[in-house]
Amino acid sequence: MADSNSDSTSYSSLHNLYPSNYHQDNISQHSGDADQESLDNDYPSGYHHSIHRLSQLSNRGNLKKAFDARTGGTTRRNLGKNNQKGLLLEKHANIIVSKMEQDEALMEDSPDAEELRRTALRDMPQCLTIKRCVKVKLSKSVSQKSKRKHLSYWKMFKYRLSMSWTKLKINIRDLAYSFELWYGPLKKIEGNFGTGVASFFKFLRSLFLINLVIAIFSIGFITIPRTLVPKTIIQDAPAWGMEDLLSGEGYLTNTLLYYGFYTDENVSDNSVLSYSMPYAYFFTMLFIYFACFAVVGISAAKSYRRSFIETEGGLKNVFANKIFCGWDYNIATKDAAELKRKAIFNELRELIWDFTQSKHNETFHQKFLTRTIQFFMNLVILFMISGMAYAIWYFLNNVPTERSYKIIVAPLFINSVMALMPMFLSFLVKYEDYKSPKTALYVTLARTFLLGAVCVGVLAGYWLTSSSSTSCWETSLAQEFYRMIVWDFIISILLTALLDIVMYFFYKYLRKDVYLEFDIAWNTMQIIYNQTLFWVGLVFSPLLPVVVVIKLFLCWYIRFGIVMVLCKPSSKTWRAAQTSTWFLAMTFLSMILIGGLLGYIVSYIPVSKDCGPFRNYDYIYELVTEGVFRLKTNSSVWWVVLYATKPGVIALILIFLSAKVYYSKAQACAQKEIVEQCRNMLIWSAKDKEYYYALISRVTKGQWQYRFHDRAGNPEFYEPGDVNNDETAEPFEVPSTSKISSDIDPITKQYSRHKKYT
Amino acid sequence: MGQANSQLTNEELQDYQDLTYFTKKEVLFAHQKFKTLAPEKVGHNKNAKLPMAKILLYPELSVNPFGERICKVFSSSQDGDCTFEDFLDMMSVFSESAPKSVKAEHAFRIFDFDGDDMLGVSDLKQVIQKLTGENKISENDLNILVQNILEEADLDDDGALSFAEFEHIIDRSSDFLSSFRIRL
Numbered sequence: 004m005a006d007s008n009s010d011s012t013s014y015s016s017l018h019n020l021y022p023s024n025y026h027q028d029n030i031s032q033h034s035g036d037a038d039q040e041s042l043d044n045d046y047p048s049g050y051h052h053s054i055h056r057l058s059q060l061s062n063r064g065n066l067k068k069a070f071d072a073r074t075g076g077t078t079r080r081n082l083g084k085n086n087q088k089g090l091l092l093e094k095h096a097n098i099i100v101s102k103m104e105q106d107e108a109l110m111e112d113s114p115d116a117e118e119l120r121r122t123a124l125r126d127m128p129q130c131l132t133i134k135r136c137v138k139v140k141l142s143k144s145v146s147q148k149s150k151r152k153h154l155s156y157w158k159m160f161k162y163r164l165s166m167s168w169t170k171l172k173i174n175i176r177d178l179a180y181s182f183e184l185w186y187g188p189l190k191k192i193e194g195n196f197g198t199g200v201a202s203f204f205k206f207l208r209s210l211f212l213i214n215l216v217i218a219i220f221s222i223g224f225i226t227i228p229r230t231l232v233p234k235t236i237i238q239d240a241p242a243w244g245m246e247d248l249l250s251g252e253g254y255l256t257n258t259l260l261y262y263g264f265y266t267d268e269n270v271s272d273n274s275v276l277s278y279s280m281p282y283a284y285f286f287t288m289l290f291i292y293f294a295c296f297a298v299v300g301i302s303a304a305k306s307y308r309r310s311f312i313e314t315e316g317g318l319k320n321v322f323a324n325k326i327f328c329g330w331d332y333n334i335a336t337k338d339a340a341e342l343k344r345k346a347i348f349n350e351l352r353e354l355i356w357d358f359t360q361s362k363h364n365e366t367f368h369q370k371f372l373t374r375t376i377q378f379f380m381n382l383v384i385l386f387m388i389s390g391m392a393y394a395i396w397y398f399l400n401n402v403p404t405e406r407s408y409k410i411i412v413a414p415l416f417i418n419s420v421m422a423l424m425p426m427f428l429s430f431l432v433k434y435e436d437y438k439s440p441k442t443a444l445y446v447t448l449a450r451t452f453l454l455g456a457v458c459v460g461v462l463a464g465y466w467l468t469s470s471s472s473t474s475c476w477e478t479s480l481a482q483e484f485y486r487m488i489v490w491d492f493i494i495s496i497l498l499t500a501l502l503d504i505v506m507y508f509f510y511k512y513l514r515k516d517v518y519l520e521f522d523i524a525w526n527t528m529q530i531i532y533n534q535t536l537f538w539v540g541l542v543f544s545p546l547l548p549v550v551v552v553i554k555l556f557l558c559w560y561i562r563f564g565i566v567m568v569l570c571k572p573s574s575k576t577w578r579a580a581q582t583s584t585w586f587l588a589m590t591f592l593s594m595i596l597i598g599g600l601l602g603y604i605v606s607y608i609p610v611s612k613d614c615g616p617f618r619n620y621d622y623i624y625e626l627v628t629e630g631v632f633r634l635k636t637n638s639s640v641w642w643v644v645l646y647a648t649k650p651g652v653i654a655l656i657l658i659f660l661s662a663k664v665y666y667s668k669a670q671a672c673a674q675k676e677i678v679e680q681c682r683n684m685l686i687w688s689a690k691d692k693e694y695y696y697a698l699i700s701r702v703t704k705g706q707w708q709y710r711f712h713d714r715a716g717n718p719e720f721y722e723p724g725d726v727n728n729d730e731t732a733e734p735f736e737v738p739s740t741s742k743i744s745s746d747i748d749p750i751t752k753q754y755s756r757h758k759k760y761t
Numbered sequence: 762m763g764q765a766n767s768q769l770t771n772e773e774l775q776d777y778q779d780l781t782y783f784t785k786k787e788v789l790f791a792h793q794k795f796k797t798l799a800p801e802k803v804g805h806n807k808n809a810k811l812p813m814a815k816i817l818l819y820p821e822l823s824v825n826p827f828g829e830r831i832c833k834v835f836s837s838s839q840d841g842d843c844t845f846e847d848f849l850d851m852m853s854v855f856s857e858s859a860p861k862s863v864k865a866e867h868a869f870r871i872f873d874f875d876g877d878d879m880l881g882v883s884d885l886k887q888v889i890q891k892l893t894g895e896n897k898i899s900e901n902d903l904n905i906l907v908q909n910i911l912e913e914a915d916l917d918d919d920g921a922l923s924f925a926e927f928e929h930i931i932d933r934s935s936d937f938l939s940s941f942r943i944r945l
């Protein structure tokens with residue numbers, strides 16, 4: 004910033020183009036046009052720029068110089084003025100080139116510098132025509148001026164590698180672009196309904212793709228090898244019936260769909276190359292779960308970082324956010340735009356209302372009342388959920404074993420609860436008087452999630468506790484989850500779609516001006532629930548991903564049709580970025596819970612003895628310990644493993660990890676504070692400079708005025724530069740100290756204001 | 762890329778890929794979109810300069826309250842008429858892969874109606890009026906809003922937002938990236 008002089012002289016002279024309207028609304032305490040020339044506020048913008056660009060590009064050398072080179076020493080905003088001065092694009096390009104040529108790192112003739120030049124040019128806020136012009140000129144001057152450095156083979160190899168890696172990335176993006184699934188529909192939704200509704204469809208699409216990949220893996224490594232093994236002929240296999248599709252039993256019981264059908268044999272009897280089914284089954288599943296865990300975890304963390312951590316701290320710009328980030332640029336239809344305008348208008352009015360009303364505080368009595376209501380509501384809902392769990396448990400245990408009746412009722416009941424309860428919960432939350440609708444939404448989401456988790460937990464628990472009395476409990480568990488998924492499809496997708504259609508025509512018949520709105524939260528919770536069911540069922544049903552992929556595929560088109568035909572955009576703004584982080588976090592949480600459940604199954608539930616690939620082992624984990632590592636139960640390594648997995652040891656590790664997390668968190672907090680202090684120091688030093696500039700210009704102005712009085716000429720003819728040339732001519736009029744101290748006042752006021760903020 | 766029906770040469774495509782946030786395929790797609798705005802004119806000259814009225818036919822821009830401002834900001838002649846390169850530049854800045862800082866830079870220019878490199882009171886008022894459209898917001902409310910925005914964001918107390926102050930707001934906003942985006 005220190006040497007922004009080269010720029011600022013031309014810049015401030017540019018400001019002379021705005022004698023009348025420049026800073027017309029400026030309520031600054033400084034007076035006089037000459038002051039404002041120097042107060043042109045370029046410092047903060049300068050340092051922000053340089054921090055941004057330089058952190059991406061390089062961190063050596065003279066900061067401002069490097070920054071100048073990279074942005075062309077000018078921002079796009081300045082370009083507007085240059086153009087008004089009649090500067091041609093060509094000329095402007097020349098300026099940028101000459102600025103960039105000053106930076107040596109940028110002008111080297113190496114692939115690294117080439118990449119640097121590319122990013123610098125790409126991020127430069129100039130129009131494309133200029134950029135192309137600059138690019139041609141730069142590459143010319145690079146090949147002329149610098150001689151090619153001799154590179155060692157190792158470096159050459161590294162460059163080649165990195166170049167081909169960038170190329171590969173671009174090619175993959177290119178390919179992904181041409182195969183992007185549901186591109187058109189997504190654009191349509193964004194155009195008609197904005198980013199909020201589109202975020203649900205994007206989430207649906209990514210789950211669809213994840214499940215598709217899972218399906219490919221599980222078919223490729225488990226199902227296809229199984230079909231190569233000669234089929235064991237099963238006597239008295241029931242005949243195929245359509246109702247089997249709904250119940251998952253009958254004919255389907257002994258098919259590739261379930262664990263029980265898979266064998267423990269090797270696929271090939273060739274002694275050199277053989278394919279062991281148990282290993283294949285175990286490791287494919289392990290890989291799938293770990294990959295899912297990683298993918299969901301990383302995207303949840305990324306999203307969390309983007310929408311919570313990076314935006315945390317400092318001031319909350321409620322009003323500014325509404326104004327500057329309020330419009331959804333994706334909107335492409337008149338109706339949607341009109342609704343969006345109305346929504347923004349209402350929100351602004353609400354904000355103003357809040358602002359004018361917020362002076363009165365809640366009384367203690369009111370506060371106490373709302374807290375008590377909230378507490379009791381939570382208690383009631385907890386009771387309801389546990390009651391529901393008990394009802395399901397009781398029902399599963401005590402209904403007489405006429406299977407055909409029992410098997411349908413359980414999924415029917417649970418799925419209806421899962422479809423209706425969220426609506427009931429969001430109805431209840433209205434009476435709890437939460438401060439912001441956002442909190443109310445999060446509370447409802449958390450309760451819905453708890454409900455889903457409890458339902459799934461009870462169901463899994465029932466089959467695990469009755470594992471000893473069932474002949475092949477793995478298959479039974481998988482069948483239960485297959486039924487759940489199918490009936491969830493029927494209830495929460497088909498039936499609600501039907502209901503929507505009926506409601507739509509009902510409203511139309513009544514000629515009421517009521518429209519259906521797409522409930523993003525409810526729909527998203529439904530697919531998270533579905534995904535949870537799927538992840539539990541997958542472990543004992545290698546073909547379940549196919550079912551789920553088909554389900555999500557149909558779900559997409561049904562929901563898309565409903566939205567496009569029946570729904571109207573919402574009149575409320577949906578904060579897509581933060582809410583989708585919540586959804587991802589819930590998906591991740593369900594993944595963790597399932598991980599715990601699977602861990603329990605693997606280590607504590609005995610395997611069925613007469614079905615499935617693991618039938619030779621007592622517990623699934625023995626496949627790893629005995630099968631892969633060939634550990635004997637009494638060897639010393641075995642004892643180490645046994646002790647390492649004792650609860651005490653694991654608790655110790657957990658405590659250590661928590662301490663580590665706490666330490667990092669504390670460190671992060673401290674660093675944040677330092678950053679905040681540094682930022683304030685920067686602002687203050689900018690203010691300092693501003694003040695001194697004001698003083699200097701005041702001094703020079705005094706002299707200038709003095710001259711002006713003497714010659715009685717027209718002041719416009721004298722440029723400030725002119726003044727400096729003949730300093731000797733006139734005595735220097737120094738402003739009196741009283742004048743300076745009167746100037747200090749407003750500035751010290753500003754300081755105190757900053758302190759207020761920090 | 763060797764597309765038979767493409768008007769763009771291979772070098773141009775490479776240039777565009779290097780200088781924007783698009784891949785070659787996306788550039789070609791953008792050109793198709795540009796062509797639909799004025800098929801004959803673009804058919805004759807791939808980089809034809811289209812008047813602002815034509816550019817505003819693009820659906821996202823036509824309903825956008827700042828449509829005209831956007832055209833003016835990205836137009837290389839500053840009057841809202843855009844060549845294909847200007848259009849591509851615009852789409853690239855609005856694309857998903859453009860970084861926040863670049864987007865903020867252009868957003869600032871869009872909101873800076875009078876071009877004085879500061880978002881003054883009149884700029885803010887115009888932004889709010891454009892956002893709310895026909896729903897008339899009262900002068901009093903308008904003043905309260907502007908006053909609040911300045912109180913929140915105007916760190917140096919000069920009654921206007923400089924670019925640094927604007928970028929500060931954008932940095933802290935989680936919604937900006939998802940809303941300041943146009944799917945090609």
